[in-house]
Structures are given as C-alpha cells and as structure tokens.
Amino acid sequence: MKFSGLKAAITGAVLAVSASLAAPASATPYTEVGDAGSTVATAQLLPGGTTQIFGTNSTSDFYLFASLGGVYGFNTYGTGFVDTMLFIYNDTGTSLLAFNDDNPYPNSALSVFLAAGNYLVGIDQYSHCYSAGDISCFASDGSDPGGWSYVINISTPTGPVDEVPVPGALALLGLGLLGLGGLRRNRKAA
Numbered sequence: 001m002k003f004s005g006l007k008a009a010i011t012g013a014v015l016a017v018s019a020s021l022a023a024p025a026s027a028t029p030y031t032e033v034g035d036a037g038s039t040v041a042t043a044q045l046l047p048g049g050t051t052q053i054f055g056t057n058s059t060s061d062f063y064l065f066a067s068l069g070g071v072y073g074f075n076t077y078g079t080g081f082v083d084t085m086l087f088i089y090n091d092t093g094t095s096l097l098a099f100n101d102d103n104p105y106p107n108s109a110l111s112v113f114l115a116a117g118n119y120l121v122g123i124d125q126y127s128h129c130y131s132a133g134d135i136s137c138f139a140s141d142g143s144d145p146g147g148w149s150y151v152i153n154i155s156t157p158t159g160p161v162d163e164v165p166v167p168g169a170l171a172l173l174g175l176g177l178l179g180l181g182g183l184r185r186n187r188k189a190a
Ligand SMILES: [Ca+2]
Pocket: 032, 034, 035, 036, 037, 055, 056, 057, 058, 060, 061
C-alpha cells in the first residue's frame, strides 16, 4: 500500500509537470464563434490577453487584436500540414503591416512591433491574397476549399511596453516605412 501510494504521488507529480509544460498558466485561448470571416465588419474581437486562437477556415478569418505596445509574435505552429499564411493589418484593413507564408514551410510565424492600439490578425491558405496590401482582397475571392482547423499562437509582448522611443528614431522609422510603402506601390504599378 505504501509503495503504491508513493507511486501514485510520483505519477501525480509527473502528470502535473506535464500539464504545466503543455499548457502554460498564461495561456488564454479564444475559440472562433461561428465564422470570423473576411471583413473588418465581421472580424471577432479578441479578449485582452488572448494567447491562442482556435478556429476553422472557410476562405479566411480575421480577428481584432488589442496591442498594449511592444513586439508580438504570431505563429500557426500546431496547425498541422496546412500551408498557412498570416497577415497583420491596421484596424481598418487598409495597410498590411506584417506578413508571413512559411517560417518554416508550411506553417507561418512572424514577429512585429505593434504600438498600443487595435490591429487585424488574419489567416488564410497559400496563395489566396498572398501578401495583399488591403483586406478587401479577401472579400472578393472565395475560391479556397477551406474547412481546415488552425491555431494561432500569440506571444506576450517582449521588451518594456511603456518605453517611449526617441523622437528622432521614430521619425527615421516612419521615413523607412514610407519608403517601403513607396517601393511596394511602385512594384504594384510596374
Ligand atoms: Ca472561420
């Protein structure tokens, strides 16, 4: 009896450690309700502190994410063998801020600095609206087969979230982004 009691205690301890590794205390899942859909109007609001999104893709899904300010990581590790793509847009869906197809293939991962505010996080399957500059692309093309399940993991922001960047560095960053935007437009126009 003593031995089996000890064995049970050890097994319990091992299970507890395994559980803590599989599901960190900080994990805050959100499960898609119905269909998050492909537009700003249907995008589902993620509760503050959400670290995982579980959903099912039909054509594409978008979620409204509130950033506290900082560098966030997004990935689709755990989705399985689906050739996913991840998109981060501003909250009106008019500006693509970050995009990843394979990191590594077929799953997606990106990390991006998001100033405090709201953003759209989108998921779709290669190559529907690949790196599209505007979310309206997703509403106009529903040719994807869909029907696959996914998980989007969101890391908590790294670095001091309340750090105020030096104005000069901000201006340089802004100029760089404008330059990138100009390059993209030029490439599109070409
Ligand atoms: Ca969906």
